[in-house]
Amino acid sequence: MYFRALTIGILLTLGAVTAQAQSTNLAFGAVKADPTIPVEVTSDTLDVNQADGSAEFKGNVLVSQGEMRLSAQRVLVIYSQERSGIDRLEATGDVVLVSGQDAAQAQRADYSIDTGIIVMTGDVLLTQGKNALTSNEMTVNLISGTAQMVGRVKTILNPEDK
Numbered sequence: 554m555y556f557r558a559l560t561i562g563i564l565l566t567l568g569a570v571t572a573q574a575q576s577t578n579l580a581f582g583a584v585k586a587d588p589t590i591p592v593e594v595t596s597d598t599l600d601v602n603q604a605d606g607s608a609e610f611k612g613n614v615l616v617s618q619g620e621m622r623l624s625a626q627r628v629l630v631i632y633s634q635e636r637s638g639i640d641r642l643e644a645t646g647d648v649v650l651v652s653g654q655d656a657a658q659a660q661r662a663d664y665s666i667d668t669g670i671i672v673m674t675g676d677v678l679l680t681q682g683k684n685a686l687t688s689n690e691m692t693v694n695l696i697s698g699t700a701q702m703v704g705r706v707k708t709i710l711n712p713e714d715k
């Protein structure tokens with residue numbers, strides 16, 4: 554929360570221009586991701602539920618897949634019905650997604666492995682270089698390297714240094 558307030562406060566003091574919209578499409582990540590490569594997860598604890606085919610990672614969770622990094626306090630891994638692979642990840646608590654120089658924060662992120670789609674919800678803050686955008690929800694397509702922000706999108710645009 555401190556990082557979010559500090560980032561927005563700094564941008565406001567730089568004499569930035571403010572724009573508001575309902576939906577915004579933009580590029581996300583320096584490189585396109587490959588959702589077929591292995592997912593590495595580290596955490597303080599792990600609870601496995603054989604009955605429903607899930608694994609719950611808690612405490613300082615870090616999920617890595619190629620150039621993409623996702624951190625959170627809790628990540629629930631849900632396996633496919635055949636249990637042959639991961640179906641999706643549900644991250645909650647101080648969620649941060651980093652790809653290249655782009656970083657996004659939210660209260661929750663749902664990552665569908667097969668599609669390469671991450672939906673971040675709850676006080677979303679995206680930083681791209683000197684620019685910051687906020688919204689209620691952001692959908693990131695790791696395969697195409699794009700994102701869409703919806704729900705009271707607000708951005709602070711910094712003019713180029715001359």
